[in-house]
Each structure stands twice: as C-alpha cells, then as structure tokens.
Amino acid sequence: MKFIKNNWVAVAVFVIANIFTFRQMYFKGLIPFPADLLVSFFFPWNSGGWSGFNPWTTHKEYLAADAIRQLYPWRSLAFDLIKNFQWPLWNPYSFSGNVLLANLQTAFFFPGNILFLFLPQIWAWVGNVVFVMTLFGFFTYLFLKSLKVSNLAAIFGGLVATSLPYLMGWQEILVNAQSVLFLPLILLCLNKRWLVPSSLLLAASIFGGHIQTTTYVYIVAFLYMSYLRWPFIKTILVFILSLLIASVQLLPTAEIYLASARETAANIDLLARTTFPWPAFLTLFASDFFGNTATLNLRTFNYADARAFIGVPALLFLGFSVFRLSRFGQAKFFVFLAVFGIIFSTWPGALIFNFLHIPVLSSVVPARLLLVATFAGAILSAHGFDIWLKEKFPKKILLIIGLIYVALWLAVLIIKTPEALVSRNNLILPTVVFFTASFLVLLPKKLIYVSVAGIFLVSIFEYGYYFNKHHPFALQKFVFPSHPVLTWLQKNAGVDRFYGFGTAYLDNNFSVQYRIFSAEGYDPLYIKRYGQLVASANENKFIATPPRSDAQFTNEDSFHRSRLFDILGIKYILDKNDLYKEDWEPENYKFPPQKYKLVWQSGKFKIYERLTALPRVFLASGYEVNNSEEQIITRLFDANFDPAKYVILESDPHFAVDFNAVGSAEIVSYSPNKVVVKTQSDGNKILFLSDTYFPGWKATIDGQSVEIFRANFALRAVPILAGSHEIIFTYDPLSFKLGLLISGVSIGGIVLFAILRLWRKKK
Numbered sequence: 001m002k003f004i005k006n007n008w009v010a011v012a013v014f015v016i017a018n019i020f021t022f023r024q025m026y027f028k029g030l031i032p033f034p035a036d037l038l039v040s041f042f043f044p045w046n047s048g049g050w051s052g053f054n055p056w057t058t059h060k061e062y063l064a065a066d067a068i069r070q071l072y073p074w075r076s077l078a079f080d081l082i083k084n085f086q087w088p089l090w091n092p093y094s095f096s097g098n099v100l101l102a103n104l105q106t107a108f109f110f111p112g113n114i115l116f117l118f119l120p121q122i123w124a125w126v127g128n129v130v131f132v133m134t135l136f137g138f139f140t141y142l143f144l145k146s147l148k149v150s151n152l153a154a155i156f157g158g159l160v161a162t163s164l165p166y167l168m169g170w171q172e173i174l175v176n177a178q179s180v181l182f183l184p185l186i187l188l189c190l191n192k193r194w195l196v197p198s199s200l201l202l203a204a205s206i207f208g209g210h211i212q213t214t215t216y217v218y219i220v221a222f223l224y225m226s227y228l229r230w231p232f233i234k235t236i237l238v239f240i241l242s243l244l245i246a247s248v249q250l251l252p253t254a255e256i257y258l259a260s261a262r263e264t265a266a267n268i269d270l271l272a273r274t275t276f277p278w279p280a281f282l283t284l285f286a287s288d289f290f291g292n293t294a295t296l297n298l299r300t301f302n303y304a305d306a307r308a309f310i311g312v313p314a315l316l317f318l319g320f321s322v323f324r325l326s327r328f329g330q331a332k333f334f335v336f337l338a339v340f341g342i343i344f345s346t347w348p349g350a351l352i353f354n355f356l357h358i359p360v361l362s363s364v365v366p367a368r369l370l371l372v373a374t375f376a377g378a379i380l381s382a383h384g385f386d387i388w389l390k391e392k393f394p395k396k397i398l399l400i401i402g403l404i405y406v407a408l409w410l411a412v413l414i415i416k417t418p419e420a421l422v423s424r425n426n427l428i429l430p431t432v433v434f435f436t437a438s439f440l441v442l443l444p445k446k447l448i449y450v451s452v453a454g455i456f457l458v459s460i461f462e463y464g465y466y467f468n469k470h471h472p473f474a475l476q477k478f479v480f481p482s483h484p485v486l487t488w489l490q491k492n493a494g495v496d497r498f499y500g501f502g503t504a505y506l507d508n509n510f511s512v513q514y515r516i517f518s519a520e521g522y523d524p525l526y527i528k529r530y531g532q533l534v535a536s537a538n539e540n541k542f543i544a545t546p547p548r549s550d551a552q553f554t555n556e557d558s559f560h561r562s563r564l565f566d567i568l569g570i571k572y573i574l575d576k577n578d579l580y581k582e583d584w585e586p587e588n589y590k591f592p593p594q595k596y597k598l599v600w601q602s603g604k605f606k607i608y609e610r611l612t613a614l615p616r617v618f619l620a621s622g623y624e625v626n627n628s629e630e631q632i633i634t635r636l637f638d639a640n641f642d643p644a645k646y647v648i649l650e651s652d653p654h655f656a657v658d659f660n661a662v663g664s665a666e667i668v669s670y671s672p673n674k675v676v677v678k679t680q681s682d683g684n685k686i687l688f689l690s691d692t693y694f695p696g697w698k699a700t701i702d703g704q705s706v707e708i709f710r711a712n713f714a715l716r717a718v719p720i721l722a723g724s725h726e727i728i729f730t731y732d733p734l735s736f737k738l739g740l741l742i743s744g745v746s747i748g749g750i751v752l753f754a755i756l757r758l759w760r761k762k763k
Contacts, residue, residue: 010141010155013456017159018134021464024473025130032129032172032471033072033122034064035478042507043500044485044605047576060294060472064172068480069522071173071209072125073512074106079116079124081672082108089252089696090672090731093512094521095530095551096497096568096715097692100672101736102252103525105175107209109249112178122479125174132177137162139184140378146188147330149386152452157382159456160314163463164378165287166371169304172471179208180371183217190224195238196750202242206249212364213371220337220372227333244746251739253525255695261528261546274301276308276345276367284308284315285404287466288426294470297422303470305367310377311462312433313455316441317384318377319397324387331383334376341373385455389448393441402438405431429465433458480513484602485574489516492600495616495670496571502555504574504605519568520552530692530714532629537564542633560637562612567636567643567712569616569690572599573608614644617677619663619685619720621645623711625652632713647688647711655719658683663720675729679720687727689716696733701725 004011024030037060039045078088078100088108091100101108112132115124141158145151161184162168170176182201189198198221205217218239225235243250280300282289287309291297300306310318325331343349350366409431412424440454486506489498497517500506508522519534531546537560538553553561573596591598591608600607626632627650635641635648645659661683669676679687693710699718700706702725711717718727 007141009151010138010158013155013460014134014138014141014158014162017137017162017460017463018130020460021467022130023464024468025126028473029475030473031122031126031476031479032473033126033479034060034068034172034472035474035476035480036060036472037062037065037474038068039478039481042510043504043574044483044506044576045481047503047604060470063293063470063472064170067125067173069507069509071105071107071175072121073509074100074103075108075113075116075125076121077512077515077672078106078108079113079121083117086671086673087736088672089733089736091512092517092670092672092691093515094509094518095523095526095692096519096690097694098521098523098526098530099252099256099694101249102256102733103523104206104211104249104253105209105524107175107178107207109207110178110209111204111207122476128174128178129172132174132181133162133167133171136167136177136181136184139182139188143184143188143191144379144382146191149382150389152389153382153386156313156317156385156455156459157378159459159463160310160378160381161375163311163459163466164371164374165283165307165309166304166368166374168463168467169302169307169470171467175209176213177208179205179210179213180217181205181208183220183375186217186221187224190221190228190230190238193230195234196241196753198238199241199245200750202239203245206242206246211253211360212368215360216369216372220375223337223340224333227330227336241746244742245750247742247746248736248739248744251735251742252733255733255735256525256527259527259529259694260525261531261548262524272347272351274305274365274367275347275350276342276370277301277306278346280306281308282408284310285312285401285408286423286427286430288469289408289423291419291422291426292469299419299422302365302367305365305370308370308374309466310374310381311459312430313437313459313462314378314381316393316397316401316434316437317381317388319384319401320388320393321380321384323394323397324384331380334379338373338376338380341369341371341376345369345373388441389452392445395442398438398441401434405434433462480510485605485607486514486516488600488607489572490514493517493572495569495667496613497569497616498572498574498607499553499565499570500574502575504576505555506574508550508552519565519570520550522550522552524549526551527692527694527714529710533564533633533712533714536633537561537637540637542630544629559639563637563643565610566612566614567690567715569613571610571613573610575606575608577604577606614690615665616691617665617667617687617689618644619665619679619681620647620657620688620717621659621661621685622647622657623653623686623717624648626650629713636712643712647686647717648713649686649709649711649717651709653686653707653709653719655684655686657685657719658722661685661722673731677727677729678725679727680724681720681722683722685720685722686711687718687720688712689718689729691716691729696731696735698730698732700728700730 019026081088088100091098100106112128115127137158140161141154144154144157167177182204186198186201205214277300287307290299293303345367353361408427412420437458440451443451493516495517497519508520511518531551532543534551535543535546540560595611596608597611599609624646626648632648661681663681663685665677665679665687668678688711693714693716697708699708706718709717
C-alpha cells in the first residue's frame, strides 16, 4: 500500500495511457491480435463461401503475422501439454517433427505465461500484449527515480519508453517486448549493486523468447556495469549466475541452434539489407515520414526496425538534455549508449558482427540495435524534462528543431512525387504536435502543472495514435476459427500428413494450432538436416544450404517431390476450384485417378487421398548403408530405389534382415513426446518411422533400450527381431534434464542463501 501511495500519480498516468492505447479493446471489444489477417488473407477462410468469414475483412497485411504463423500456435501447444502434465518438449505437427520448448521463441518459462494456466489462451496472450509495454514504462519510471530524477520527469521518461519504435512495432508478437521488459529493473539493481536480483532479471530476459533483444539487454548491462566500475569478479558472477538460472532454456536452445540452418551464407546479405538506413533518422521528426505498412506506402525495409521516432515532446526534451548534460549524473553513459546504438545499427558499423562471426549478432537484423539508442534517448529526455521543471526552456532549441521542420516542409512541397506527397501528409500531425508542445513548454512557471498535464496528454496521444494505426485489432471470433476442411482433417487424417495444393495452401504452423500433421514449417530454429531433405526434393539435387527459416515444398510437381511425399506419409492433398488460376488444368490430369482418390468435397473445397503414400510407420525388408549426405540424397531419389522396401541408414546396425518375411507395424499411441508402435513379423525387419531424427529421442523394444538410426537422410529407423513387439519412442533430451537440474540447483542455492542471510540477521 505504501508503494501505491508513493507512486499513485505514475500508476494513474500509465493506466490512462494504457486505456487510450487499447481503447478498441476496452470500448469496442476488439483484441490486439491479427485475427482479421488470418481469415482474410489465408486459406481456407480467404476463399469465402462460409458464414462469418468474409474474405474482405479489414486487415493490415502482414503486420504481426508471426503471431499467428508461429508464436501463438507454439505457446498454445506448450500450455495444452503442460496442463496434461507433459513437458512441452516436442512439436510433431510441423517439419515432420521439431523441437518446441528448445525453440526460444516459445518462451515457455516467461513469468507472464502464468496467465495461460488460468485464462483462455487468447486472453492470456492478449493480457501480455496489453500490459508488457505499460510495465516496461513503469519500470523505466522506477529506474529514473533511482537516479534522483523528479517524480514527474520519471513519469515522462516512462511514457517515452512505452513508445520505443522497435518495441511498439513488434508488440503484438510479444517476444521482443518480453525480452526487454526487465531492462530498466536490471539497471536499477545494478545501480544499487544488487547481484542476485540482477542475475534473476537477466535470466528472465532470456525466458522472454527473443535472443537478439536479450543479447542487447546483456550488452547494455555489461556496459553499465563497466561504467559503474563493478569489480570484475562480481560482473562475471552476475552473468554466469543468470546463465545458470536460465540453463533449462539455454541448453536445449543451444542444441537446436547448433543443429539448425540459422547460420547460413546468406547472413552477410541479410546484414547489408537490414542495417538502419541513414535517411531514416528523419523519422525522429515524423514517425511515418517514409510511410506506414498499414497504409501500404512504406519506403523503408521495415516499419518496426527502421524508425527512430520517440515522440515530438521527447525530442524537445532530448535537445534540452544534450544542452545541459553536465546537470545529469549519468549523462555520459547514456550519451555513449546512444552513440553505440547508432554506430552498430547503421552501415558500415553493423557489418562488424558478420566480419567477426559473432554468434546471434551475425545472423540478425542489425537495425534493431537502435533500440539501445532510443532507450538512452528516453532516459535523456526525462533528464531534460527534469531541468525544464526548474528552468525556462531555451528558445534556441525550439528554433533549431523548428528550422528542421521548415526544411522538411520545403522539401516535400518542392519535390513533386507520390513519395513526397506521402511524406507531406505524414508531416502534418508531427508539426501540429511540435507547435503544441512548444507552446506548452513556454508557458509561465506558475502554470507548470498545466504544461506537464498537456505534455503527458500529447505524449499519450502520439503513442496511442501510431500504435492503433500500425497494429491490427480484430474480433475474437476470428482467432483460428473452425472450418470444414480443417474439421475433416482433424477427424479423419489421424497421424497422416497433408499438403495444400496451389491456392489451397495451408500456411506453415497453422497445423500446430489445429493439431494436424504437416511436413512443412516456418521456424528460425528448425533442424537443418530436415531442411536439406526438403530443399533437395524441391531442387532435384542435393542442397547443402537450405532456407534459414522455412521447409516448404514448391508447387511444381516432380518425381523428387512425389518421392519425398511418399516417404513422409503425406497422404492427403487439399484443393479447391479456382477459376482464376492461369495454370488451371482439368481435374483428371491434375489428380490422375491411378494416384489420387477424392475422399471429401464440400462446395469448392476438396480433399484427395494420395494412393502412393507410404504408411507413417512400416517394416522395411532391407537397408543400405551410406554416410555421404550427397550420395544418400542421390540414392533416395533414384527411380530404381524402392522406399517401400528399403531404407538408407548412415551407420551399419550389423543386423541381418529377412527380405521375404511378412510383417506389420501399427501406431497404437501417438503424442508429442511419445510414440508407441506394435509390430508382428515372421522374420527380422527394419522399423521405419517417418518422423524427424534428432538427439534426445530414445527407443525401447519390449522395455529394452535400442539405438535409433538416422534413416532416409533425416528420419528414424530401428532394427526389429522376428515376433511380436512393442516399440516405444520417447523424447527425453539430456539437454533439458541437465538444464533443469542446473537451473533448479541455482535457484535453490539462491533461496538457501537468502534464508541463511535472514536467519543471521535475526540472530
């Protein structure tokens, strides 16, 4: 209660800001989630013909698309599993199987996920979206107070922090904001020399789910500790302890990271394309000077990553702060932090990460490092606000910034291009705000509280306006609604996989949300070996470097693709009549009856069964051994190779098989972390399971441990003796168990240390 009493003004201001920003939710019942994009842009809802799912539903293109294409389905699956008392370790619904918890962006251990245990999943997600940046602003306020900044100035700095462009731009996908959420509290703890709380909060940043943002948090923490002259041993101890606490996440993530396609030769091109463009610093004066994704006129590579806008009032006070740096105790550090962020987010400084092959930083968007510069700007603007509360605002600062606005206006009026027209229209609001803020800061000191209230309201308006312009809000009924196509697959496909043909393509990872099985996927951490297999089928040759985030089949039919479809057990093909397809072909040619059977149709929607698809599990009569990746691919797609009878293993099991023996295999239980198969044969066979091979999968035959062999380049096989057997595949990764042990011991040690310390104080 004392805390609330001492900070009630800040709480009230942040509550008002939150209500204004999310007013569409509070007053219209719309949720900050791209569900309108889902039903208007993606199959099957975008095809029309079903009540409630109008394909022309208003949407904002691909803004926050990763929330529906990756992050929400993963978290939904994770918490369904934990509610069933299973660790969310494996995702069988995409990539023919891939890690789940080890994928950092699942963010399973993030503290805010406690909402998923008590609320409907969509409201648990929305709850985090609605409050994470408000909390970030409030934490910034607390940090500023610890720097002896006045209460009102600290509130202003917190408001500016809630609108940092990188975080605001990605807010609806959550992980970016989650990973930076505790940065102000980390700095507060470091400033007070609190070792253990600093480590706990750094670990919480890891649990947030975005490794790039977390890396920036660690960099800022290290730089701040260096500035504060922390002893070297204590500095190292803070970071080591944080990593130990987060081991339950870090060790599994490191395992998949090393086995993934994340680090590829294309990274230098990615870095070059996504450095923060120098002209984009004009967005410091007008957020949408180069357009906005929502209005389809954006001229930079990305709206969220290519803006420097922290608000026009913040810009004024930032100028005042720079004008009076000597009045701020930690000014040098935050100026340095701003310069650091600018240098290494822009060309050519950003390229150093690739040159030095720095993990994580060599494979991410360098423009995002501007986050540390804009955060430093928020802190410095609070300092300027603090000085303004006591002194007159220098008119020459207003004059300088005003002249820049004049220059921008002259440029957009003289240049007669559509792009200049966009910039001109988007200059109007910032210019009005500039004159309004200038008027407020020049009011007499006896009206200071009127001025402060006005500045707060203008800042709240700016953030709320750009958030609502950029981010989609939608009706809750559009959050992954049911559809006859999906319902049929859920009821009839079992563990067999499907593929969407042409415009009937079901986007990657939607299968996860509906718990149906796909061989495709979209994930920054997926198994490289599986990506090579899919890419090789697409290109009709061995591909050593697959796409860094996608395993996706081309729409062009080929022998290679059909062969892999058979091996992976892709049994069902989704299709729909499309009169506007340029390459439309007669149905009896596109799906010849000797290979396809129509098993369901409703209106334009059709589902075919592939008659050549192999069972998801079967007994092979023979095997070949080959440890050359290229030779395995060549042989696997050889027309003379029969995948129904043979498998290719990379190591020799030294096991004699009976080619002429008769047998059968059946999946009797299939769950994400466990697959139970029963076999019967009158001779030795090789049991083949068309799930992705990955360390951590273990197998037992009638309770006895056996080795799983990598088969057909990226899948699984186990030798089976004659007779009847029960084979159980279990995902039980050492990386997770070891990480859980280390995290548990670390947290237990901290608790024990705290108890002993309290006991000593009592004595």
